[in-house]
Amino acid sequence: MSLVRRRLLSTAAAVAAARGPPPVRVALTDSAGRGVFATRPIATGEVLHSAQPLVTHPSRSLFHEVCYRCLKRKAGKGDDSRGDCYFCSDACREHAE
Secondary structure (H helix, E strand, O other): OOOHHHHHHHHHHHHHHHOOOEOOOEOOOOOOOOEEEOOOOOOOOOOOOOOOOOOOOOOHHHHOOOOOOOOOOOOOOOOOOOOOOOOOOOOHHHHOE
């Protein structure tokens, strides 16, 4: 396993351990297949999970209408992309490299 991957995994594990177990579990149901179920009362507006995506890719039909990295829709009709795909910011362009 690469050093970068080990660092990412150990950092994610440390953050998860500090927060405690997630307030949800995934289980199979008799009638609807797989589902997500609360393991404790969850307050309105409580964040259950937050993470940056590891991989994103727009569908072919939206390739020139959304940011290649974060998938935000273009603000206007103008084509302010450089090259084959659109990026909403320089930060998204740099992260995609």
